[in-house]
Amino acid sequence: MHFEKGIFRSGLVTTAVVAGTLHLTSATAQALNFSFRFSGNMSCMRPVPVSNAPISGSGTGVMNPDGSVTAEISQSLLVFSTSLRFDSKLGPSVTAVPGGTGQVRVAGKQSLKFIWNLPNNTLIVTVNVRGQSCTAAFQANLLAGKSEYTFFDGSMYHYCGRPVMTASSCEVR
DSSP: OOOOOOBOTTTSSOOOOOOGGGOOSTTOOSOEEEEEEEEEEEEEEESSOEEEEEEEEEEEEEEOTTSEEEEEEEEEETTEEEEEEEEEESSSOOEEETTEEEEEEEEETTEEEEEEEOSSEEEEEEEEEETTEEEEEEEEEEOTTOOSEEEEOSSOEEEEOOOEEEEEEEEEO
16 A cells, blocks of 8 residues: 555555555666556445445555655546555655545565555555566455445545455556
């Protein structure tokens, strides 16, 4: 867990998220290229009230044999969009991204998580690779004590209900 302005700036959107054939062993000596897309909808209360607004996101990235990951994730809500860049080593280190912080984590032998930490929530894109195929999943986790999800559009936060994902896809290149 993007994550070019365009993905869902709330943590995804977080976020994003892949590991050397996503198999983190020294047996793989080449870079893994991947891409993913997702779409859905969400309703926001403020500053602009909107119901069932379309949201979408996409990302591309490379996981190198040395454990470094570079990914560009874009997300959008209506006309608001943002881009996140993940450029780091796998692990717990946190980097600054628009509206919050981001990190890439290994979620298993064949999975990466791109995480976008926002004030009220965390957006996560998980990429799972199996050979030459992959899947992508999106989740939004509300932080304890919070009741609205945040979406950052590059200049301000939007306060919204839980995003609902309706489609996702992934490709190993």
